[in-house]
Amino acid sequence: MHMLSHAEASEKFIANQERTDWHDDTLWFVRSKRDKASKLLPEWEALREQASQIKEHMLSNLPQYLLEFEANAQANGVQVHWAKDAHEHNEIVYSIIQKHGDKALVKSKSMLTEECHLNAYLEQKGIDVVDTDLGERIVQFRKEVPSHIVLPAIHLKKEDVGETFHQHLGTPKGNKDPQFLTEAARIHLREKFLGAKVAITGVNFAVAETGEFVVCTNEGNADMGAHLSDVHIACMGIEKIIPKRQDLGVFLRLLARSATGQLITTYSSHFAKPRAGQEMHIVLVDNGRSRQLARNEFRNSLKCIRCAACFNTCPVYRRSGGHSYHQPVAGPIGSILAPNFDKKANVDLPFASTLCGSCSNVCPVKINIHEQLWFWRQDLMKEGLAPAGKVLGMKFMAWMMSSPKVFKLAGGIGRKVMTWFPFLVNNGMNPWYKQREMPEPPKQSFQEWYKSNRS
């Protein structure tokens, strides 16, 4: 199946003007809440700097911290597994489930398991995976994927959710009241929580010093799953390590404020030891992270704490929707992570940006996201992966703009063509004409104007 490029998928997304505006406004509102929350802390910038330095320090000592974490987690009675890629991660999770002979499990939000396509893998093996985050459950019912890492169902309207719940949970047709629908999901998922023997959670932070890991939710679904299960499996990318417990005081102050403008998530749960009679597992996953660590320009993309502030602020994300990025992590950060997995399949993503830099400005761990987008463009062009039209266009531009004579001539021709034969540029063949009016051609070039007015 042909995967739609970001531009092609965006075209479909913006076909509905009203919905596009709603999406744009809603995410901008979340961004505004982030601004308000951050400005209430005078030390906000110092916190960002601290968080950035802790993460950079961690990346420069990653193997040591991973081994320290492993030793401390094992001393706490937790079983630690290592997976070099997505497939091995899925096999490990499946083997744990198989040992307990269970056919159903509950899972709270984990972008890593999305990255590894764990649900599809387990379903193939006959396991019923129940996503328990409300937004994730909604998209799971609809056989979709999350369109946002913090707000998985942000592409949907309440009418859509009402219809989905009518089909899957038997709520009355036409009922679209969020309070009512949330209550229906609560009742439906409580039953799943009470029946599940195995629970999977993600990990927000894993502390090397103590071997504990922290999971943040507002709904309480990770805790309901983990504490009621006989087996808790926590899946994490190896970059989620932080050196010390006190560092949580920095990251938890930044995370929710950056994500949704909340002071902190309702629950910041610290798991260190399994409860009596419970098994606790941690799966540490590389899946390309060691490769990204070796890329000097892109290394610090691994500082990301998945707050999605860069999504909410991005003028392209807000007007193209998460699904147009065809990756589990969309938005600006997803666009610098994705080419590490597969350059060819994700060649469009670093170009899905205006390079305005807003993403870097809001990033709580100071990742230079917009610069990395630009670095990826250079890398992908050098490798000859960019679309032929773009390569040709860039070559022509470089040739034309490097010669003042040709530049002058081309400008003259351009102005005349636009004046006399406007249909030659105002047509669908010209990508600059899409969703835009071409400007009125000026009568003369700047150079000509300068000569006649200033000499």
Added chain:
Amino acid sequence: MSSREEIIKALQEVKVPAKAYPGVFTAQVKGDDTLADFLHSMVVVSTTVIQVKEGADASPALDKHFPNMQRVRLDPLADGLSLADVDVLEIDGDFGVAENGAIWLDDSNLPHRVAPFICQHLVIYLSQKNLLPTLQEAYIRLGDKQTGFGVFLSGPSKTADIEQSLVIGAHGARSLVVVLTEC
């Protein structure tokens, strides 16, 4: 070679320029009035505060807040599942954080980890002298305390996953009342 060894080897082969650990964060700005900040955060996270004098009985106020509901003070309950039917669960909180309304609970307050999540409504008793200005102070207070499980809990369970409409009472407790003892 195991995957563990392979991953560690791959990471060790990458020469990342050394970056020093920045040390303890000391730039936090504390509010002038920790109690006022805490009470404000409680409003932000949709939590009711009942302030009582030390040694005073909060029952009349709780009776009024939860009319005709069964209240259970946590300790001897046998397993997590029976808590699902509890209307109102009462537990002790360790300390609270003024800047965000988070209250620390851990295995020493929670014989059953699922308790504060599975009950329908939650009451936490907290002493005013155990309020700290910021989360940084909270981690200093926590120090290297060993606990199997601990949680910073701020307000009742909530979600805004349907069109960004805030709904209180997702999977965890539907409401939170903090009984704050004056000192």
